[in-house]
Amino acid sequence: MKARLALALALALALALAVSGTAVPAHAHHSFAAEFDINKPVRLMGKVTRIEWTNPHTYFYIDVVDANGTVTNWAIEGPSPGALSRRAWQKDDLKVGDNVVVEGYRAKNGSNTANGRRVTLPDGRRLYGGSPGDGGPGDDGTDQGNLPATGTIK
Amino acid sequence: MSLHGWFMALAHSPLGHAMQTSRWGFAMVEMVHLLGLALLGGSVLIVDLRLLGVILKGEPAIAIGRDMSRLLLGSLTVMVLSGIALLSEEAGKCYYSPAFRCKMALLAAAVVFYFTLHRRALLRAQSEKPTLWPRIAAVISLLLWLGVGVAGRAIGLL
């Protein structure tokens, strides 16, 4: 009787989880491999339009103008403010209106979202947006990263 | 194989591939991990508060300890299994993470402590007036398990 009850509880829980799982949208956690596509490198030059220096994730948005003059707004995802500040990336380092270069990898869901692997600020300073061991390009287990200087990103 | 090699092997295992490519796999496994946390934490609280002489004073501590052991070890098993799955999704990051290493050290300490000194303290605790060592053992146990939880949170925050 007790074993059956415990089993019934376990099955009910599994069912609840299965149902809730189908409701979870595409923006899921969080290793490099799960969210970003290593086969879709991007190199974006654009003007910063918005900065969300927020927990749990930071985002900044840039307007990228292509050869035809079409403007696309991209979202660049980063870790929490605390994590960035521990890598000497402060809130004021990026300002709306700055022209920056973002090298990263596009989100697997195909949206205009990228993981900012390296951000080059207007003053030439480079910030590494990966984390040690995340498995993305330039990952060498440190929090400085090891992306090639000129890069093979087109 | 080196320690790093083990982590990479887990990342490249069928489990690792499934977790990394699944749209909602990590989320669901993490939810199981959290439910396990609630049960494990509750179990530890009941046993250690009894050992401290704060609750259920009429029952022998060892009886409470034995009665709760199935739930405690069962929920711990759920956490370890779900934890391995979570690890397989971000093995490299965890390998380099000081928070993860700290968590594993505290987990090992908590488990070893549970099966050795903690068990002996449960046997020694008197029903009416708990002596000093059982109380110390209870506090050590609570701090170790709390440490595991805090370190686990830190993995995602550092």
Next chain:
Amino acid sequence: MQFLQHFCEMLYQSSFGTMLRESNNAFSVIESVHVLSITLLVGTIAILDLRMLGLILRSVSVSRLARSVLPLSWSGFAVSVASGFLLFWAEAAKMYVNPSFRTKLVLLALAGFNALVFHTTIYRRAREWETLPVCPWRARVTAIASLALWSGVIIAGRAIAYF
């Protein structure tokens, strides 16, 4: 609901809410307290529920276990609500439109209602049944509902991040 939305916007844009939301450590610490408080709140309630289902601690009567456990559950509730309110304050405008957050609050209310009904009815006569080998079906249904609802609160809470 206009007032509610306005209130959430106000909280979100307040300097305190903004400070929390953009903080280096405060938000992370408060969120960690909130997550770990589920052990005090849900863990203890789950143990009481499992007792009513006859699965653990059968040597302890239900009311005796409740007297030991419920103060812990209430402490856990206080910590969860306090930390949860601060997290809500930081993200209020986003939470207003978040379906998982709304679900979590509904499930929380239902869990509270379930407990209230139990405590004002069948639990009042606990002495009659608490030493029986099997608790009355109303107590067992309450226990199962409690386990399901609190699990739902945890699951919905985690899912907030995905919407």
